[in-house]
Amino acid sequence: MTSTVTLPLWLVLLLLVLSLWMLASRLLMPSMRWLMRRRVNKVINRLNQRLHISIRPFQLTKREALIDRLAYDPKVLEAVAEYANEKHLPRELVQQQVHKYAREIVPAFNAYIYYRVGYALARRFARFLYSVRVRFHDDNKLAGIDSHAAVVFVMNHRSNMDYVLVAFLAAKKTALSYAVGEWARIWPLQQLIRAMGAFFVRRNSKDPLYRRVLERYVSMATEQGVCQAVFPEGGLSRDGKLQSPRLGILDYMLRSFGPRAERDIVFVPVGINYDRVLEDRTLLRTLDPSAPKRSSWFALRTTVKFVGQSFWLMLRSRWQRFGYASVVFGSPLSVRSYCAERQLIFAKLNKEERIAAVAELSQQLMTRIDAVVPVLPVPLACATLLEAGGTWLSALTIKAHCQQLLARAAQLHLPIVIPPAVQEAQFDAALHMLEVRHLVEVRDGSYRAVVSERAVLQYYANTLPQALRDGAASGERQTGDVDALATVDTNETNETTTTDTTTSATTTVH
Numbered sequence: 001m002t003s004t005v006t007l008p009l010w011l012v013l014l015l016l017v018l019s020l021w022m023l024a025s026r027l028l029m030p031s032m033r034w035l036m037r038r039r040v041n042k043v044i045n046r047l048n049q050r051l052h053i054s055i056r057p058f059q060l061t062k063r064e065a066l067i068d069r070l071a072y073d074p075k076v077l078e079a080v081a082e083y084a085n086e087k088h089l090p091r092e093l094v095q096q097q098v099h100k101y102a103r104e105i106v107p108a109f110n111a112y113i114y115y116r117v118g119y120a121l122a123r124r125f126a127r128f129l130y131s132v133r134v135r136f137h138d139d140n141k142l143a144g145i146d147s148h149a150a151v152v153f154v155m156n157h158r159s160n161m162d163y164v165l166v167a168f169l170a171a172k173k174t175a176l177s178y179a180v181g182e183w184a185r186i187w188p189l190q191q192l193i194r195a196m197g198a199f200f201v202r203r204n205s206k207d208p209l210y211r212r213v214l215e216r217y218v219s220m221a222t223e224q225g226v227c228q229a230v231f232p233e234g235g236l237s238r239d240g241k242l243q244s245p246r247l248g249i250l251d252y253m254l255r256s257f258g259p260r261a262e263r264d265i266v267f268v269p270v271g272i273n274y275d276r277v278l279e280d281r282t283l284l285r286t287l288d289p290s291a292p293k294r295s296s297w298f299a300l301r302t303t304v305k306f307v308g309q310s311f312w313l314m315l316r317s318r319w320q321r322f323g324y325a326s327v328v329f330g331s332p333l334s335v336r337s338y339c340a341e342r343q344l345i346f347a348k349l350n351k352e353e354r355i356a357a358v359a360e361l362s363q364q365l366m367t368r369i370d371a372v373v374p375v376l377p378v379p380l381a382c383a384t385l386l387e388a389g390g391t392w393l394s395a396l397t398i399k400a401h402c403q404q405l406l407a408r409a410a411q412l413h414l415p416i417v418i419p420p421a422v423q424e425a426q427f428d429a430a431l432h433m434l435e436v437r438h439l440v441e442v443r444d445g446s447y448r449a450v451v452s453e454r455a456v457l458q459y460y461a462n463t464l465p466q467a468l469r470d471g472a473a474s475g476e477r478q479t480g481d482v483d484a485l486a487t488v489d490t491n492e493t494n495e496t497t498t499t500d501t502t503t504s505a506t507t508t509v510h
Contacts, residue, residue, distance in 0.1 A: 053151055053174035058224035059109045070102040070217055079212040101213040109197035114175055118196045122168035130325030133417040134169045137372050138331045145332055150225045150263050154365050155270035156242055157231035159277045169327050174227040218252040225263050238283045240462030242370055245362035254358055258347040269330035271372035273463050275323025284455050326374035328415040373465045374417050375409045377430035383461040385449045392446040399427045412467050
């Protein structure tokens with residue numbers, strides 16, 4: 001009993017590692033999980049006392065439980081049976097595919113990461129790049145939204161920055177759940193996005209089984225009151241204009257809605273606009289079918305070069321933000337009131353009638369979104385330069401015309417986020433931004449559009465609300481609207497050398 005047993009060193013080390021692992025898994029890990037849950041629960045309790053729309057129990061349910069609940073939903077099981085019979089496949093195999101789809105879609109919302117990590121990063125990143133402005137078109141109506149309702153923010157899709165910007169600005173009222181495209185399914189971005197409560201969507205999938213699983217998740221989340229953010233256009237605007245709405249997600253939300261629904265669905269239109277969209281040239285390039293396809297390596301190299309140039313400008317204290325990034329929250333639309341006015345019950349309509357009704361509602365939402373798109377300095381300057389054609393305009397003339405467009409916007413009750421006291425300075429900054437991006441030629445204090453860059457200028461002019469663009473295009477100008485100080489041959493080249501920097505308005509961020 002007292003004899004010595006000799007063991008190899010590798011075996012001793014292996015036993016030691018296994019012992020430590022058992023100690024950690026049985027004692028340390030449960031304690032750490034308990035402490036983390038306790039901390040998260042404290043955060044959730046504080047947030048629910050502060051937020052107008054609280055975090056729903058559905059969002060706090062364990063992900064694995066939600067995946068099983070979705071995979072074994074009665075309507076999903078019906079789809080599994082139909083698909084298996086149609087394709088002559090074993091039901092078990094089809095059910096495995098459903099589990100794969102459910103695991104792909106269902107998020108892993110973590111309130112602590114959302115508010116302690118995601119919110120802080122989004123806030124700093126947005127304010128680092130832009131001078132951020134937010135406005136509530138009718139704050140009283142927004143404050144009057146039933147806190148029990150399922151609130152859906154519907155917005156135009158201008159840039160991938162939209163996700164960051166709106167989530168940051170809406171964080172004081174609620175936690176948003178986004179539908180995110182497959183572009184974001186890369187490590188570690190995918191894990192962070194899931195933790196922020198977003199769910200991934202295959203935008204153009206024709207697989208009926210996948211679409212049924214997605215439909216049921218969206219329907220379940222809406223029925224449980226999860227606050228969601230939706231881009232009705234279905235993707236980024238390629239030319240700056242609002243696109244026709246895609247009906248898929250909205251149809252999933254509305255198809256089972258009726259007068260006896262436990263919760264009302266409230267749509268809040270949101271208008272987003274930027275003085276500079278980081279993806280502008282890439283988006284315009286997709287409109288040219290003859291443009292050669294660029295590789296992922298080219299995109300990565302271009303991004304790294306842009307970031308490197310920005311850091312170099314920072315080191316030289318010459319870097320400035322990219323102008324305004326503005327979000328305007330419009331007046332909410334209650335689906336319950338909307339249906340009552342039209343004696344409409346989505347749940348009782350056949351497919352054709354329902355799609356027509358959803359299309360009508362979607363068009364009304366797009367009209368409301370367009371009415372709250374912010375009017376910003378760079379789009380106004382671009383519209384003025386395009387209207388002048390190849391004519392040279394003085395800075396004073398451009399600013400006077402922009403002021404007249406602002407006056408028209410005010411008459412149309414469009415949102416203007418430029419404070420009156422700094423409007424002239426902001427128009428100067430907008431012209432400087434166009435100059436350093438080589439979108440305009442400059443000569444003796446006068447400006448004209450660079451012919452080869454008219455598509456980029458048109459992109460920004462298109463971001464103005466439709467009512468304002470229609471007025472500008474109709475030629476309804478007051479006396480002295482655009483008075484060229486000098487007209488020259490359009491073939492004349494500009495000899496002015498501009499500094500290759502990135503600039504913007506540098507007003508105080510609120």
